[in-house]
Amino acid sequence: MTIYLYKEGLVRFGTDKFTLNDLENPFRHLTNTAINKLSPGYAEMKENVGSGCKWTFSQLRRYFQQIDVADWLLWQKISVLVILTVLSQAKYIPSSANCFEFLGFDVLVDNRLKPWLLEVNLSPALGNDCDVDRLVKKPMLHDMFDLLGLPLSNMSWSIHNYCCDESEENPRNCITPVLSIKSSVVLIHAADRWRKKHRKMSAKQPLKNKFQDTKNLRAPSAKEKSSYKHVFLHKPDVFPEALTETQIINRPVDKKLSNTSNKWGNGRDWKNAPPHEGKWVRIWPMNLGANYDATHTSDKAIVLEMIKFHKIARDIYKKYPTASECQLNDYLQVEMNMSREIWIPPL
Known part of the structure; x- marks a missing residue:
């Protein structure tokens, strides 16, 4: 805190x-x-x-x-x-x-x-x-x-114009966004909206990888399991295509691999x-x-x-x-x- x-x-x-x-x-x-x-x-x-x-x-x-x-x-x-x-x-x-x-x-x-x-x-x-x-x-x-x-590229704010000194002696003033009142209120929850937006976008996109046939599932080989290690922190019993995105988001996380950084x-x-x-x-x-x-x-x-x-x-x-x-x-x-x-x- x-x-x-x-x-x-x-x-x-x-x-x-x-x-x-x-x-x-x-x-x-x-x-x-x-x-x-x-x-x-x-x-x-x-x-x-x-x-x-x-x-x-x-x-x-x-x-x-x-x-x-x-x-x-x-x-x-x-x-x-x-x-x-x-x-x-x-x-x-x-x-x-x-x-x-x-x-x-x-x-x-x-x-x-x-x-x-x-x-x-x-x-x-x-x-x-x-x-x-x-x-x-x-x-x-x-x-x-x-x-x-917060990185500017990740913010859903509206930048109406930029203020810049005529002499341009202060470069910071040249990149400072001038926000309207409406935009100022929007800023407070902009990061959260950005996350929700990208979550919805990812939900609409099907999971794609080299195994497209989900009708004839088979147990993955050791090599295939290792290739999905960065996607699943637990050992799946089926191919990733058989899991819904909700299951992926709510999957159990290996505590040893979880990110404990404060950054x-x-x-x-x-x-x-x-x-x-x-x-x-x-x-x-x-x-x-x-x-x-x-x-x-x-x-x-x-x-x-x-x-x-x-x-x-x-x-x-x-x-x-x-x-x-x-x-x-x-x-x-x-x-x-x-x-x-x-x-x-x-x-």
Whole structure:
């Protein structure tokens, strides 16, 4: 299990000031853009806050600086919240070397800068309702697929055009696909659709080999058996033509010959996961090395490590109130003996 957290995100506001004295007013308690667009005060809030009543994390951090609020500890608490939430479900996820899930965390921040988890979305919205959405979601998707390393030839996405600098000094910009909103949503399940498509295609094609006569079956010779060893990992009693594709797909696998590699088809080995890709930062595992084995890390050990991380971050925050953000990051890495980057949104 490897967890990455994106450095940029969306901050949503209600159009009416929060209060417990008016529980019937959804504009005070809900920050959904679709709901707050119906508020009588939306037009005024749109002018003051911005389109969609949304900010980026960067905008929120600049606001905190203006009102002299130190927010470094808030982001460390959120990273702990994300790690514990995801790992609490890890034992229910089947072991696989080539799957990923894209999650959206809704976190409420109170007036003491304490984060509260509201919900986790399995299919977070990727629509672009305003300029802030485009600033966050499009780069995030680009960085995510760079991180996964999914080959372009295997993706069922629609590339509408390519963006390229006039000077062509940046070759990466010349090959970056510009995706429409519809295409962006399609990307999340494109790899799975590709596999299903090729499975259906292969199901329609008859199994072909040099033995076409299935009426007069005979026991295969030793030479013929060896020629099918790469197709069947068990010893068939009949010729391959006599088996249906369902039987072939569900055939028992010799454990000695099964692939236990943790590498994807593109060669990326997640036992040595990259520390970051674009603005995606690996927050779990905290340390990767030759002796690290996630399968033998108990739930109790994970919780204790997160408690330690939170305590040390809090102590450093209190001990060095005038330290810069970079200094606080360095102190935390040293105290935790941590190889990974400290996650915090940009300014």
